[in-house]
Amino acid sequence: MTSEQLTGAAGVAPGTPAIQLVDVAKSYGSFKALQGVSMTVERGSRMVICGPSGSGKSTLIRCINRLEIHDAGAITVNGAELTDQIVRIDRIRRDVGMVFQHFNLFPHLTVLQNCTLAQRWVRRRSHREASDIAMALLERVRIPEKASSYPAELSGGQQQRVAIARALCMNPSIMLFDEPTSALDPEMVKEVLDTMVRLAEDGMTMICVTHEMGFARQVASQVAFMEGGKVIESNTPERLFSTPAHERTKRFLSNLLH
Amino acid sequence: MFDYHLFLSAVFGWPLAKGALLTMVLSISVMTCSLIVATLFGSVAGSQRKALRWSVGGYVWLFRGAPALLILLFVWNGLPQLSPVFRQAWFTPFFAAFLALTLIEVAYLTEILRGAFAAVGKGQREGAAALGLHRWQIFILITMPQALRVAVPALINEFISLLKATSLATVISLKELMTLTQFAIATSFRFLEWYGAALVYYMLMVSVLTVFQTRIERLLSKGHR
Ligand SMILES: Nc1ncnc2c1ncn2[C@@H]1O[C@H](COP(=O)(O)OP(=O)(O)OP(=O)(O)O)[C@@H](O)[C@H]1O
Ligand SMILES: [Mg+2]
Numbered sequence: 001m002t003s004e005q006l007t008g009a010a011g012v013a014p015g016t017p018a019i020q021l022v023d024v025a026k027s028y029g030s031f032k033a034l035q036g037v038s039m040t041v042e043r044g045s046r047m048v049i050c051g052p053s054g055s056g057k058s059t060l061i062r063c064i065n066r067l068e069i070h071d072a073g074a075i076t077v078n079g080a081e082l083t084d085q086i087v088r089i090d091r092i093r094r095d096v097g098m099v100f101q102h103f104n105l106f107p108h109l110t111v112l113q114n115c116t117l118a119q120r121w122v123r124r125r126s127h128r129e130a131s132d133i134a135m136a137l138l139e140r141v142r143i144p145e146k147a148s149s150y151p152a153e154l155s156g157g158q159q160q161r162v163a164i165a166r167a168l169c170m171n172p173s174i175m176l177f178d179e180p181t182s183a184l185d186p187e188m189v190k191e192v193l194d195t196m197v198r199l200a201e202d203g204m205t206m207i208c209v210t211h212e213m214g215f216a217r218q219v220a221s222q223v224a225f226m227e228g229g230k231v232i233e234s235n236t237p238e239r240l241f242s243t244p245a246h247e248r249t250k251r252f253l254s255n256l257l258h
Numbered sequence: 259m260f261d262y263h264l265f266l267s268a269v270f271g272w273p274l275a276k277g278a279l280l281t282m283v284l285s286i287s288v289m290t291c292s293l294i295v296a297t298l299f300g301s302v303a304g305s306q307r308k309a310l311r312w313s314v315g316g317y318v319w320l321f322r323g324a325p326a327l328l329i330l331l332f333v334w335n336g337l338p339q340l341s342p343v344f345r346q347a348w349f350t351p352f353f354a355a356f357l358a359l360t361l362i363e364v365a366y367l368t369e370i371l372r373g374a375f376a377a378v379g380k381g382q383r384e385g386a387a388a389l390g391l392h393r394w395q396i397f398i399l400i401t402m403p404q405a406l407r408v409a410v411p412a413l414i415n416e417f418i419s420l421l422k423a424t425s426l427a428t429v430i431s432l433k434e435l436m437t438l439t440q441f442a443i444a445t446s447f448r449f450l451e452w453y454g455a456a457l458v459y460y461m462l463m464v465s466v467l468t469v470f471q472t473r474i475e476r477l478l479s480k481g482h483r
Binding site: 065093096097098103104106107109150152166 | 382386387395399400478482
């Protein structure tokens with residue numbers, strides 16, 4: 001599989017940003033989880049989002065593939081705005097892969113079946129084709145020997161790599177990561193981050209909620225700092241880490257590093 | 259004393275075999291229909307829509323609370339009084355028993371399945387939704403198999419209770435296993451032999467179910483340790 005096949009968003013005008021958020025807001029009851037969030041993620045770039053617990057990072061990323069529904073503002077993915085229309089949501093879910101903090105692998109299916117299920121039911125691929133694609137991606141995340149194991153038989157790091165492969169099987173043009181390494185034991189963090197770095201190097205558009213600042217420094221095009229449902233500031237990793245504009249960002253970063 | 263010969267001919271004779279067959283057919287039909295309806299009810303029980311949730315809750319409250327005997331008699335004697343539709347030939351004891359037991363069984367199975375569906379974490383549904391699977395695909399491919407693994411022991415337990423509860427239908431003269439046993443006793447006055455033979459049939463059916471349970475549990479527990 002070429003990287004072109006992995007990252008290309010078919011039928012989208014060149015120059016269209018992969019993701020654009022304009023004044024997005026989301027409340028749970030009277031609690032404002034997101035307020036006035038705007039950001040643009042260009043195709044092939046990597047956005048890292050950090051911020052304290054409860055600042056709305058997960059809510060933001062989950063609005064992009066409509067696991068949460070925003071109340072106001074506009075979210076555009078590959079030029080298509082997210083609305084209630086079911087056809088749109090389908091298209092977006094096909095274009096956007098997601099990796100969760102707790103992997104969310106299907107425990108009753110083998111690793112290979114985890115990777116082929118949605119290919120068969122959503123992409124309508126044949127059993128043979130789906131298996132071939134799944135095996136190719138399991139190679140890519142360096143875990144092909146576990147194809148016939150069940151998730152419970154794998155370490156956390158291995159499970160997360162399978163989850164990445166499972167998402168990639170759908171040929172997404174955008175990948176969302178919500179704290180993919182924070183449920184892992186320290187010695188397994190590296191294998192997952194390495195997988196993500198390789199994905200970034202292949203040109204995948206990524207939005208990644210993480211507190212792994214080494215990873216951010218290495219691959220991020222932009223780092224956004226969130227607090228209280230707002231993006232406080234957003235900049236290249238060099239600038240944000242060396243000269244944060246806001247006191248709050250400075251404090252958060254220094255807490256992370258020490 | 260115990261007439262061993264009579265006992266054997268009771269076990270291997272036609273009347274009880276026919277009764278057991280009817281018991282089995284009734285139990286299986288009730289269980290199948292109840293499972294389908296309860297799956298629907300159980301999935302609705304976790305829905306956002308209050309009216310649906312409350313209706314299911316009310317149903318379960320009623321049919322879990324009322325004694326089976328009462329519902330059986332209500333259906334058999336009460337419904338014909340309610341409407342002439344139930345006075346026609348198709349409203350047989352078998353159908354009445356089927357209806358009454360299904361009404362009750364749905365309530366119990368709904369409770370079991372509701373709990374089992376809730377036990378499948380939200381993360382599973384979200385993981386599937388993020389891959390582009392539709393709601394009903396998620397339900398059938400992800401939620402159901404995992405919920406069944408949790409529910410199977412309780413479901414088989416219900417099936418066993420149901421199998422025995424069919425004997426209540428003797429009060430509406432359904433010719434199931436217990437009714438035919440009592441017919442035989444009425445003419446022979448041999449209690450031990452006929453009750454013993456009926457017991458053999460019940461134990462046999464329950465044993466088959468237990469074996470089935472072990473099999474299906476093993477099948478569904480794949481991937482879990
Ligand atoms: N379903 C929900 N119902 C009510 N409140 C919610 C819900 N989901 C999230 N929230 C609230 O919204 C706020 C933002 O949550 P979110 O999960 O986006 O934070 P986060 O930045 O991802 O935090 P963390 O680092 O802990 O994952 C939190 O205060 C949370 O309590
Ligand atoms: Mg979060």
